[in-house]
Amino acid sequence: MLRLSAASKRFHDDGPWVLKDIELAIPEHSFFCLLGPSGCGKSTILNMIAGFEAANSGTVAHRDRPIIAPGPDRFVIFQEAGAALFSWLDVRQNIEFGMKAQGRRRAERDPVVDRYLSMVGLADHVGKFPDELSGGMKQRLQLARALALEPQVLLMDEPFGALDAITRRRLQRAVRDIWRETGSTVIFVTHDIEEAIFLGTHIAVMTAGPEATIKSQMPCRVSEPRDPSNPEFGSLYKSIEELMREEMGDE
Amino acid sequence: MFPPSVSGRVTRQILSVVVLIALWQLVSWLTGDRALVPPVQDLLAKLLDMMASLELPTHALDSLRRVLVAFAFGASGGMILGFAASAVRPLWTFLEVPLDFIRSVPPIGFVPLAIAWFGIGEFSKYLVIAYLTVIVVAFGTVAGVRQVDQTRIRAARCMGLSGWRLFRHIVIPSASRGIIGSLHLSLGLSFISLVAVEIIGSTSGLGFVIMDSRLLLQTDRMIVSIVAIGVLGIVTVLVFDLLLRLMGLARFMR
Amino acid sequence: MRTAAIRATSLLLLLALWETAGRFWLDPLLLPPPSDVATRFRELSGTGELWTHVAASLGRVIVGYAVGSAIGIVLGCVIGAVPVMRDFFSLPIRFFRSVNPLALVPLMILWFGVGELSKVILIAYLVAIVVLYNTALGIETIPADRVRAGRCFGLKGIGLFVRVIVPAAAPGILTGLRLGVGFAVLVVIGAEMIGASEGVGYFILLGRQYVAIDDIFVGLLSLGAMGVLLNQVFLLVRDRLLRRYVRTTLYGS
């Protein structure tokens, strides 16, 4: 369980509270989608879970241990893959990087690298550098690099926001399959309701900031296929859209 | 974890100046030779001295005149050459290699040649300061013109522009970024060339004062002049940028 | 292909023009034609005189450059990585960067004599300043997510610094190192013209004193060749050995 209790955050001593008394309980192995209007603090929540930012009050804990620093048990998939990948390492070296940093031996690393290379479909591109990959391939590389450390929690901040619709759909499927296969917990930030319903086992909607909180939290148990042709999908979509519209105001 | 506050930052910046001066005073005291490493109060006294006797302003003006005259000619020449070479491609292919080679020779190398050819008068000084500006600006202009977006030219063609009007309204503004960048760069380089011509074979200018102080072992006078030429360089480039901005050319700067 | 042909022709044409001008229109003592310069070059390199000067200059440049870039990289890393240091050093760096490099030549000679020490210190100092500035800038401009990704791998402190921050700042470091080459050559010539008994700068100035313009030309050509050579070596190392560090993955593919 990953838990935020009464977690509040502001960036300056006398600045406004960006997040106020956030209560979140994210079960193990869930695919948790976080929805909310732009600027409400979704990335900030993710950064607190990752350990990049500390809460000013309240607690953020993973398996009952408070989070005080980033660590390989929680891995972030950043939105701008080009910035997050290591431009001086090729595809294979990027994936290997984490295990090397942990001092694991080559014989131990190779099978893991190969496994995730083929899982994300980059096995034919091992020698390429990040600047030689397309946007979707970069994002898959980021995913493989994280998975190679077998983190308990994957944190994704609008990872497919910059991709075209088809690539995006393909990667959503890939992420879902990988999540099923690895059994890790995924926390997925998005502002796309459809994406949240397609992927999630749980969906949380935030209020607009400042002093943003969790407005509503619900399980997502839509049967397959999860697409607009399914009436369950449609009704969940409508109710979430209603929640979001209340927060957006007249916009 | 919190970002350092602004007031702390200013404090640190002021502190750095204080520490720097204190260090200088310490070195001066340790060497025990006021003439060799003059303490700050001596430098300030010398500065006032040189201002009162008009030595500093006179030589600074000489230096400034050399840079400005040479830069004006060099920049115009560079732009004319650059545009001409862009219009007549073979001309640039012809010039590029030799110009690039000349550019890779540090300007101070040309001082003895210029003196041998044209004497130690002002002309040879202007020449040494200006030639690098010509080359740098010509390269900047050619690169600027080359980078003009073809789509933009086609768009303008569709609107019926051609010939001089196409050049005036599309090519020049589009190339301006590259040209202005090269002007900025070459103005800075002009000050390096300036010192080159003034420390070898000149009887005026701040570079001359620096050399003269070396012969007379006047470290204070030398350091004041070194700082003065640095300040002159910064201020000139700042004023140049300001002028460009006032002329409404700011949008072409990065 | 056509470009290469025009270039070759252009160089030949230029040489021909220079040859006729020197031989028939102007005083060959004032504008020695290329053939004379070539003869003089052969003489000077035959006796080894030219190589003594070239070796002297190159030696100073290499020693000063090595010392300066090492200092610059280390200090630049510290200043770039520690925000407090960044604030503290921002004004001093701006001041030292704006000091005219050639103006320092007489001061260094006054302080450290006409020997090798003053030249090496001068080169090292100038290289250090430009490398330091660009290294710090390179570190400051690393995208935040790249460092965060490194921390996700559990790296911190020295490990994060060595494995992520330094390689990510490599483009900035290399920019500084390249600018440093230019400064080193510039200032070594200045120093050799003002106070030295060997070196290409000294040789060129000697040419002027004896009004031996063909010597000046030989000196200038060696100087240009030296600049081109050092630059090419630099580019070769960068693009062959360090190629992976100058790739950019920001904005688009």
Ligand SMILES: Nc1ncnc2c1ncn2[C@@H]1O[C@H](COP(=O)(O)OP(=O)(O)OP(=O)(O)O)[C@@H](O)[C@H]1O
């Ligand atoms: N480093 C920071 N310093 C000051 N304020 C910040 C900082 N980071 C975020 N904020 C503020 O916190 C609020 C929440 O930002 P955050 O990036 O978490 O929003 P978000 O929900 O991820 O938005 P989006 O959907 O647009 O990505 C915003 O008002 C933002 O201005």
Ligand SMILES: [Mg+2]
């Ligand atoms: Mg965000």
